[in-house]
Amino acid sequence: xxxxxxxxxxFARLADEADAVTGEPxxxxxxxxIDVMDAxxxxxxxxxxxxxxxxxxxxxxxxxxxxxIEDPDRWAPAYAEAGAYNxxxxxxxxxxxxxxxxxxxxxxxxxxxxxxxxxxxEPYVEILRHYDTLLVMSVEPGFGGQSFIPEVLDKxxxxxxxxxxxxxxxxxxxxxxxxxxxxxAAAQAGVDCFVAGSAVYGADxxxxxxxxxxxxxxxxxxxxxxxxxEGAS
Ligand code: DX5
Ligand code: ZN
Numbered sequence: 380x381x382x383x384x385x386x387x388x389x390f391a392r393l394a395d396e397a398d399a400v401t402g403e404p405x406x407x408x409x410x411x412x413i414d415v416m417d418a419x420x421x422x423x424x425x426x427x428x429x430x431x432x433x434x435x436x437x438x439x440x441x442x443x444x445x446x447x448i449e450d451p452d453r454w455a456p457a458y459a460e461a462g463a464y465n466x467x468x469x470x471x472x473x474x475x476x477x478x479x480x481x482x483x484x485x486x487x488x489x490x491x492x493x494x495x496x497x498x499x500x501e502p503y504v505e506i507l508r509h510y511d512t513l514l515v516m517s518v519e520p521g522f523g524g525q526s527f528i529p530e531v532l533d534k535x536x537x538x539x540x541x542x543x544x545x546x547x548x549x550x551x552x553x554x555x556x557x558x559x560x561x562x563x564a565a566a567q568a569g570v571d572c573f574v575a576g577s578a579v580y581g582a583d584x585x586x587x588x589x590x591x592x593x594x595x596x597x598x599x600x601x602x603x604x605x606x607x608x609e610g611a612s
């Protein structure tokens with residue numbers, strides 16, 4: 380799955396920018412990745428619930444909301460209630476991630492847990508049993524256009540093993556520095572869903588950039604079966 384990050388889109392034309400990556404099923408964006416930043420958890424400020432609510436009316440592509448905010452226990456469920464398909468919170472910020480996953484699912488969304496590049500995976504494996512997606516950050520959260528940190532692929536491989544052996548049931552998602560040079564290594568490590576911001580919206584033709592990334596994934600992992608979004612349900 381490919382999830383273009385709208386952080387690199389033109390914020391004055393979000394509906395058009397969503398349309399630019401919407402294609403036939405299996406060709407366009409599977410999800411639209413929306414980066415919510417509060418200038419506290421990360422040193423950047425983007426958009427919040429009102430913009431997400433408007434975007435939900437403007438596109439049929441499922442929204443994948445990545446909340447880089449403090450106190451997600453308080454603020455995240457509203458994104459699920461609004462109709463976001465997947466709502467991801469940071470384990471470094473959540474007070475009670477198990478309860479929060481329950482709240483997100485009860486509000487009708489998939490629950491996602493994200494770990495920053497320096498955050499280990501193992502302490503959170505039991506918590507991840509309550510989640511539908513694991514977002515492995517491959518840059519420090521806060522800004523688009525940074526370089527991919529290859530060391531995080533060890534965590535992707537560990538998560539892949541936990542899923543393939545039945546210990547966890549979730550989609551493994553990666554975010555940060557994904558482009559045509561880095562996506563193959565991520566695919567080989569076992570990523571299911573690739574977030575790409577500057578590689579998609581920095582391209583002349585964002586729709587074509589999505590297709591090119593998908594083609595790279597297919598050549599990198601020809602034997603894997605891609606289940607699609609419903610794989611995590
Ligand atoms: C960064 C965000 C990413 C960002 C990725 O904190 O979480 O989603 O948009 O941008 P690129 O793909 O340019 O690294
Ligand atoms: Zn993100």
